[in-house]
Amino acid sequence: MSDTAISLAATASGNSCARRIARAWLRSAAWHVAPWLLPTLLLALWTIGSERGWIAPQILPPPARVYDTLVELARSGDLASHTLISVQRVLVGFGIGTLCGFALGAGLGLSRTLEAYVLPSFNAVVQIPVLGWLPFLLLLVGVGEPLKYILIAHAALVPVTLSTLQGFRQAPATLDEVARGYGYSRWQRIVHVVLPAAVPTLATGVRLAFTKAWLALVVVELVASSEGLGYLIVNGRQLFQLDLVMAAVVVVGAIGFVVNHLLDSLEARLRRGRPSAFRE
């Protein structure tokens, strides 16, 4: 009798063990599937809604048509040419803005005198958003490429300048003291103490600058442009081709998403690759 009791207990525990493993497996599967639930649900609703005629295609074209439009745009080469123009604008504007921002931020960060003279004016100018400058620049330089470069550069300049200024001010006092003890020159201290300490803040600034630059690009192209992704959106809207609008929005979102992830991983790598003295 005691034997049967033991064997019964053994099978029961074996059963519950298997059940527990199954449950854990299910839970982990649900955990991995969960992020896809919402997009899938929305897509399903969208598809079914447009098939059944709940949603008028003038309001929201069916996903298949958006996809077809996207493929067609890609095949005809229009997508590539518009994307290339947009990317080129962002790269030029972002490059100019980031470089000027580094220079300005470094100047302000290293010299209290310069800061006292320039920072108040800088702060005042920053209060005016990119869109506020648009009509002013439109009158001043016209609708050409310089307008886009200036606005995108301005959008990127502000975060880079502020984060460079902040980054240059946050070198640990102890490290600076050590550097002085070793008789480092001012230049050596900047290169070996101030800059390494500023790297993470700079990286954050650059990432933020890209987000702002991409936003500025879309705005400028929506308002004043005859080519580029933003123009595709406006054009589609004017022709009431919402499939074109959505296709272009998808591309804008995808590029922003990919570049942001790249910059994210770059930032993480920069943080990890620093000398141990500078890690938090």
Place this chain on the structure above:
Amino acid sequence: MRFLSTLRLPRGLNRSAHQGPPPCDCVSPPPRQQRRLAKTFVASRGLLLPVVALALWSIVAALHLVKSGLLVSPLAVLQTGWQQTVSGALLRALSASLAREASGFVIGTVGGLLLGSLLGFSRIARRMVGPSFDTFKQISLFAWIPLISVWFGLGDAAKVVFLSLAALLPVTAHTCDGIHAVPRSYIEVARAFRYSRLQLVAHVILPAALPSIFTGLYLALIYSWLATLGAEYLLVSGSGIGNLLIDGSEQFRMDLVLFGIIVVGLTGWALNALARRAERALFARRPFGAS
């Protein structure tokens, strides 16, 4: 560099640390007065650049050095501003813009607080909605305007929807982060004291998450002001400060454009100052130390 001046090192090593005026060896005034003097000096140095720019602008405009209808004198901008103010056009535009901004901000903030706390408190909700939300956030906000204009028209409804969206995103993200990032030790202490769930939320999690939530609100205020301008640009109808700018640009009236820019800048500054003051008033009696 503040940390440089705090160091007490031999003079030879410390030479490069001096910036600004050299320290005077004469009888120094009491430190408080000195500080005030230094403060006014710094403030006056900040004024130099704008004053020089304004002077240059006036001189160039007065001497007609540039033959262009676009170069208006500062006086003309002031006159236009006075006209706009007296005729009530400025007040109409500004109040229309600010009313839209306020309604969009309130709707977006309420939605963002609800969604953000749902995401912050529930691990499952965060797992289900979080990635989609992050992806959605990456898409430039302004790219939605054409779609919004199809769905909601060009009027106030579309603008308010857009502004709410602009306010919703930062509030949601920061509320979720703030609640999610409450230190475990706080929660453990509360558990040890047998706090009920409600007590835990009211006395531990919310106060600890408040700074982050406030950052979200602050960003929402700024973003919705940007979005107000953007909405008026891209959904052209009705009145607003953005329409004032567009009108000036279309009529080639630089004075109107410059005046509009000044108004936009001042409004942004005022919103900023308001948020800072609210933040200070709110955190003057915070239970937790700065963390």
